Amino acid sequence: MPANTDQQAALRIASGRKPFVEPLRLGERLKEIRLANHWTLEDVSQRTGLARSTLSKIENNQISPTFTAVQKLINGLGIDLPQLLTPPRVQARTMGRRDLTRQGEGQHHPTPTYEHELLSCELAQKRMIPFKTIVRARSFDEFSEWVRHDGEEFLMVLTGEIQLYTEFYEPLQLAQGDSIYFDSDMGHALVSVSEEDAVVLSVCTRGDAA
Amino acid sequence: MPANTDQQAALRIASGRKPFVEPLRLGERLKEIRLANHWTLEDVSQRTGLARSTLSKIENNQISPTFTAVQKLINGLGIDLPQLLTPPRVQARTMGRRDLTRQGEGQHHPTPTYEHELLSCELAQKRMIPFKTIVRARSFDEFSEWVRHDGEEFLMVLTGEIQLYTEFYEPLQLAQGDSIYFDSDMGHALVSVSEEDAVVLSVCTRGDAA
DNA sequence: AAATTCTGTTTCCAATAGTGAATTCATCGA
DNA sequence: TCGATGAATTCACTATTGGAAACAGAATTT
Numbered sequence: 001m002p003a004n005t006d007q008q009a010a011l012r013i014a015s016g017r018k019p020f021v022e023p024l025r026l027g028e029r030l031k032e033i034r035l036a037n038h039w040t041l042e043d044v045s046q047r048t049g050l051a052r053s054t055l056s057k058i059e060n061n062q063i064s065p066t067f068t069a070v071q072k073l074i075n076g077l078g079i080d081l082p083q084l085l086t087p088p089r090v091q092a093r094t095m096g097r098r099d100l101t102r103q104g105e106g107q108h109h110p111t112p113t114y115e116h117e118l119l120s121c122e123l124a125q126k127r128m129i130p131f132k133t134i135v136r137a138r139s140f141d142e143f144s145e146w147v148r149h150d151g152e153e154f155l156m157v158l159t160g161e162i163q164l165y166t167e168f169y170e171p172l173q174l175a176q177g178d179s180i181y182f183d184s185d186m187g188h189a190l191v192s193v194s195e196e197d198a199v200v201l202s203v204c205t206r207g208d209a210a
Numbered sequence: 211m212p213a214n215t216d217q218q219a220a221l222r223i224a225s226g227r228k229p230f231v232e233p234l235r236l237g238e239r240l241k242e243i244r245l246a247n248h249w250t251l252e253d254v255s256q257r258t259g260l261a262r263s264t265l266s267k268i269e270n271n272q273i274s275p276t277f278t279a280v281q282k283l284i285n286g287l288g289i290d291l292p293q294l295l296t297p298p299r300v301q302a303r304t305m306g307r308r309d310l311t312r313q314g315e316g317q318h319h320p321t322p323t324y325e326h327e328l329l330s331c332e333l334a335q336k337r338m339i340p341f342k343t344i345v346r347a348r349s350f351d352e353f354s355e356w357v358r359h360d361g362e363e364f365l366m367v368l369t370g371e372i373q374l375y376t377e378f379y380e381p382l383q384l385a386q387g388d389s390i391y392f393d394s395d396m397g398h399a400l401v402s403v404s405e406e407d408a409v410v411l412s413v414c415t416r417g418d419a420a
Numbered sequence: 421a422a423a424t425t426c427t428g429t430t431t432c433c434a435a436t437a438g439t440g441a442a443t444t445c446a447t448c449g450a
Numbered sequence: 451t452c453g454a455t456g457a458a459t460t461c462a463c464t465a466t467t468g469g470a471a472a473c474a475g476a477a478t479t480t
Contacts, residue, residue: 057468063466101390127362130413169308201366
C-alpha cells in the first residue's frame with residue numbers, strides 16, 4: 001500500500017469522515033426540502049433560476065449538478081450547504097431545550113458602575129449570553145479601564161438614555177429603542193445620561209473555539 | 211407562501227448573504243490548500259482521481275466542478291466542505307466594527323403573522339442576528355407550520371403580552387420584561403394576547419457551518 | 421366527459437465539464 | 451547557453467450537464 005494512501009486514511013479518520021464517496025443523497029434531500037415547504041418544481045425554478053427539468057433530474061439523481069448550480073440552489077432556497085448535505089432527517093439535534101426568565105427574576109450581579117441581571121442562566125451550554133443591565137455610572141471617569149471581552153455584543157436601550165464610549169470611535173448617544181452591534185474585544189463602556197439610571201438589554205456571543 | 215418561508219427569507223437577508231451567486235472563490239481556496247500541503251497537481255490527482263488538467267482548470271476558475279468532483283475532492287484531500295468554502299483566511303479579529311440602528315430604522319419585512327425589523331443589518335459577518343418583531347398573529351391557527359431554523363434564539367417581550375407555542379412544551383404566557391432562551395430548531399410560534407400587537411426583541415445565532 | 425391547467429418527466433440539442441496528450445513554463449546543473 | 455527534469459497549462463476530443471420544448475398524468479374547471 002503506497003504511503004500516501006495511509007496518510008489519506010489517517011486524514012480521513014482524523015476528520016471523522018466516511019471512507020468512500022457517499023451515494024450522493026443530495027437529490028432526496030432537495031426533494032425533501034422542496035416538499036417540506038410546499039414548493040413545486042416551478043417555484044424552485046423561479047427562486048433559483050434553474051430549469052424545471054434540471055431540478056427534476058437533480059432530484060432523481062440523474063445528473064450531478066455543477067457547483068454553480070448548487071450555489072444557485074442554496075442561494076435561492078435560503079438554506080445552508082450543510083443543511084443541504086445533512087442526511088435526510090434523523091440528524092435530530094433538536095433537543096428542544098428552553099429556559100424562561102420572568103421579569104426581574106434573573107441572577108443579579110451588582111457592581112459600582114453596572115448592575116447586571118443574567119437571564120436564562122439555567123441553561124449551561126448556550127451560544128449567547130443575554131443579560132439586562134442597569135447603568136449606574138454617570139461619567140466615563142468611573143471606569144478604571146475599558147470593558148473588553150472576546151466575541152461580539154448586541155445591545156438595546158430599554159429605558160433611559162446612555163452614552164456608549166468605545167475605543168476606536170467617538171462616544172455615541174443612544175436613546176430608548178436604539179440598538180447597536182459591535183466587536184466586544186474593542187474596549188467599551190456605558191454611562192447613563194438620563195434622569196434615572198438607564199436600562200439596557202445585552203446579548204454577547206460566547207467565546208467558544210472559533 | 212408559508213409563514214416559515216418568510217422568516218427563512220428574513221434570516222437569509224439578515225445573515226448578509228449576497229443575493230446572487232458568488233464568483234466562486236473555490237479555486238483559490240483549493241490552490242491554497244494544495245500548496246499548504248506541498249502537493250503537486252499530480253499528487254492531488256492521485257488522491258482524488260481527478261485529472262491534472264481538471265484540477266488546474268478548477269484552480270483557475272475555468273470550470274465549475276461537478277458536485278461529484280467536489281465530493282472526490284473533499285474525500286481525497288480529507289477536508290471538510292465548509293473548509294473548502296471558507297474564504298481564504300482573511301478575517302483578522304479585533305476589527306472593532308460597529309453598527310448602530312436607531313429606533314425604527316431597521317430593515318422592515320412584513321408578513322401576515324409577524325412584522326420583522328432587522329437590526330444591525332449593515333454588518334455582514336456577524337454571529338448573532340437581532341431583530342424586533344411586531345406580533346400580528348392572534349391565533350395559533352394562522353401559522354401553516356412551525357417556524358423552525360437552526361441554532362438558538364433568545365427573546366424578550368418589550369411591550370404587550372404573548373403566548374409562545376413550542377413543539378415540545380405547553381404554551382407559555384410571556385408578559386413585558388419576560389424573556390426566554392430556546393433551541394430554535396424546535397418548532398415555535400408567537401401569538402399576541404394583549405390588546406395591542408405585542409413587540410418582542412429576538413436574537414438568533416447564525417446558522418453557520420456546523 | 422372534454423377541455424384546461426398544473427406538475428413532474430423525458431427528449432433533444434447547445435453549452436460546458438472532464439480527460440489524456442501535447443505544450444509551455446520554470447528550475448536546475450553541467 | 452544549453453539541454454534535462456518536473457510542474458502547470460493548454461489543446462483536442464469525449465462525456466455530461468443544463469435548458470427549451472414536448473410529453474404524460476393528475477387535478478380542476480366548464
